[in-house]
Amino acid sequence: MTERTSIHGQWSNRLMFILAATGSAVGLGNIWKFPYITGENGGGAFVVVYLICIAIVGVPIMMAEIMIGRRGRQSPINTMRSLAKNENAHPAWSLLGWGGVLAGFFILSYYSVIAGWALSYVFRTAVGIFNGVTADGAQNIFSDLVGDPERLLAWHTLFMVMCMAVVARGVRHGLEKAVRILMPALFVLLLVLLAYAYNTGAFQQGLEFLFTPNYTKVFFDCKVINEVESCTFNGEPVLVAMGHAFFTLSLGMGAIMVYGSYMPKQNSITSSAIIIALLDTVVALIAGMAIFPLVFANGLEPSSGPGLIFQTLPIAFGAMPGGQIFGTIFFVLLVFAAWTSGISLIEPAVAWLVENKSMSRLRASIWVGLSVWFLGLGSVFSFNVWSGEEYQLFGKTFFDLLDYLSANIMLPLGGLLIALFAGRYISRSSSVDEFNMGDGFIYKIWRLVIRRVTPVAVVIVFLNATGAIDWLLSKNLPW
Numbered sequence: 001m002t003e004r005t006s007i008h009g010q011w012s013n014r015l016m017f018i019l020a021a022t023g024s025a026v027g028l029g030n031i032w033k034f035p036y037i038t039g040e041n042g043g044g045a046f047v048v049v050y051l052i053c054i055a056i057v058g059v060p061i062m063m064a065e066i067m068i069g070r071r072g073r074q075s076p077i078n079t080m081r082s083l084a085k086n087e088n089a090h091p092a093w094s095l096l097g098w099g100g101v102l103a104g105f106f107i108l109s110y111y112s113v114i115a116g117w118a119l120s121y122v123f124r125t126a127v128g129i130f131n132g133v134t135a136d137g138a139q140n141i142f143s144d145l146v147g148d149p150e151r152l153l154a155w156h157t158l159f160m161v162m163c164m165a166v167v168a169r170g171v172r173h174g175l176e177k178a179v180r181i182l183m184p185a186l187f188v189l190l191l192v193l194l195a196y197a198y199n200t201g202a203f204q205q206g207l208e209f210l211f212t213p214n215y216t217k218v219f220f221d222c223k224v225i226n227e228v229e230s231c232t233f234n235g236e237p238v239l240v241a242m243g244h245a246f247f248t249l250s251l252g253m254g255a256i257m258v259y260g261s262y263m264p265k266q267n268s269i270t271s272s273a274i275i276i277a278l279l280d281t282v283v284a285l286i287a288g289m290a291i292f293p294l295v296f297a298n299g300l301e302p303s304s305g306p307g308l309i310f311q312t313l314p315i316a317f318g319a320m321p322g323g324q325i326f327g328t329i330f331f332v333l334l335v336f337a338a339w340t341s342g343i344s345l346i347e348p349a350v351a352w353l354v355e356n357k358s359m360s361r362l363r364a365s366i367w368v369g370l371s372v373w374f375l376g377l378g379s380v381f382s383f384n385v386w387s388g389e390e391y392q393l394f395g396k397t398f399f400d401l402l403d404y405l406s407a408n409i410m411l412p413l414g415g416l417l418i419a420l421f422a423g424r425y426i427s428r429s430s431s432v433d434e435f436n437m438g439d440g441f442i443y444k445i446w447r448l449v450i451r452r453v454t455p456v457a458v459v460i461v462f463l464n465a466t467g468a469i470d471w472l473l474s475k476n477l478p479w
C-alpha cells in the first residue's frame with residue numbers, strides 16, 4: 001500500500017519535523033512570557049506546577065495531537081471531520097478544528113504586536129541606544145515605544161507580512177528553511193546571556209526565586225483576622241501555569257496537529273514529542289535563569305509584567321563588552337523564534353482555505369494574515385490609547401483579555417477535547433497503528449494517562465480557578 005500524504009507536502013525527515021515543531025513551541029512564550037508570568041506568580045512554586053503540567057498534560061497531549069494529525073493528513077478542521085467519520089464519532093468534532101483556528105487568530109494578533117517590540121529592539125540595540133543604560137533609562141525607552149501606537153502598528157505590520165511570506169511558500173521552501181539554522185543559534189545566544197547573568201552578583205538570588213517553591217505564598221490567600229490567620233486556596237496561578245504549558249508547547253489549537261500531518265509515517269511520535277517538550281522547557285528555564293539575576297541585580301520588580309525582558313536585558317547588553325553586537329543578535333534571534341511560532345499559528349487556517357476553497361497558498365495567507373493584522377490593532381491600542389480603565393473589561397485591557405481567553409481557557413479546553421477524542425473515540429487499533437510502537441508498555445501508559453489522568457487534571461484546574469472546589473468544600477457536603 002502506498003503511504004498517504006498531505007496535499008500540502010511532507011517534512012524531508014524526522015529532524016525537520018522536530019525542528020519545525022520546536023520552532024513552533026520555542027518562541028515568545030519561553031523568553032518573554034515565561035519569565036514575566038513566573039515573576040507575577042511568585043516564582044518557584046509556580047515553576048513546579050508548570051513543570052508538572054508539561055509532564056502529565058503536555059507530553060501526552062502532544063503525542064495525541066501528532067497522532068491525530070498524521071492519521072488525518074489534512075488541516076485540523078478536515079482531519080477532525082474525517083477521523084470522526086471513520087471512528088463513528090459525531091461530526092461536531094470538527095468544531096474542535098474551528099476552535100483551534102479561532103485561538104490561532106487570537107494568539108497571533110497579540111503575539112505579533114509583542115514580536116514587533118522585539119523587532120524594534122533589534123534596531124535600537126544595533127545603533128547603541130542601550131550602551132551604558134541605567135534601569136530607569138531602559139524603562140523609559142520601553143514606555144516610549146509602547147506609548148506610541150504608530151510605531152507599534154508599523155512593527156506589527158512588518159511582522160505579519162513576514163509570517164504571511166513564509167506560510168505562502170509552503171512546507172519545504174518556507175517553513176523548513178526558516179528553522180534549520182535559527183533555532184540552534186538562539187540556544188547559543190541564550191547561553192551567552194546566562195554566562196553574563198552568572199557574573200551579576202545576584203545569580204544566587206535569581207535561582208532561588210526561580211527554583212525555591214513557597215507554596216503557601218503562591219497558592220493561598222492568607223489574612224489575619226482577630227489574630228487568627230485564615231487562608232483560602234487561590235487556584236488562579238495553577239490555571240495560569242497549566243495554560244502556559246499549553247501555550248509554550250503550542251498545544252490545544254491544531255498547530256502541532258497540522259505539523260503532524262506533514263510527518264512521514266515511519267517517524268516515531270513518542271520520542272519526537274519528548275524531545276520537543278524537553279528542548280522547550282530547557283529554553284524557558286535558561287531564559288528565566290538569565291533574566292531574574294538581572295532583575296534583582298538592578299533592583300527591578302519581578303512582577304513588572306509584559307515589559308520585563310525589554311526592561312532588563314538591555315541593561316545587560318548596555319554593560320557587557322560587545323553588548324551592542326550580542327544584543328542585536330539576541331533580538332534578531334528572538335524575532336526568529338517568534339516568527340517560527342507565528343507561522344504555525346496560521347498554518348491550520350491557511351491549510352483549510354487551500355483544501356476547501358481551492359485557494360492558492362499565497363491568497364490564503366494574505367486573507368488570514370489580513371484578518372489577524374486587523375484584530376491586532378486592539379492589542380496595539382491596549383498599551384496606549386485604550387489603556388485607560390474605561391476601555392477595560394474585568395480590569396483587563398483588550399490585550400490582557402485575548403491572552404487570558406486564548407491561553408488559559410481556549411487552549412486547555414481544546415487540549416481536553418483532544419485528549420478525550422484520542423483516548424476514547426479513536427479506536428485502540430487505529431492509535432496503535434499510528435503510533436507504530438506496538439501495544440506495549442509505553443502505549444499502555446500513554447493510553448491510561450490520556451484517558452484518565454490528563455482530562456481529570458485539566459477539569460480540576462478549571463474548577464479550582466473558578467472557585468467551584470472551594471465553594472463545594474465550604475458547603476460541608478456529606479461526601
Ligand code: PFF
Nearest residue numbers: 025027028029247248250255
Ligand atoms: N509556543 C509558542 C511560544 O511559546 O511562543 C506560542 C504558540 C505557537 C502557541 C503556536 C500556540 C501555537 F499554536
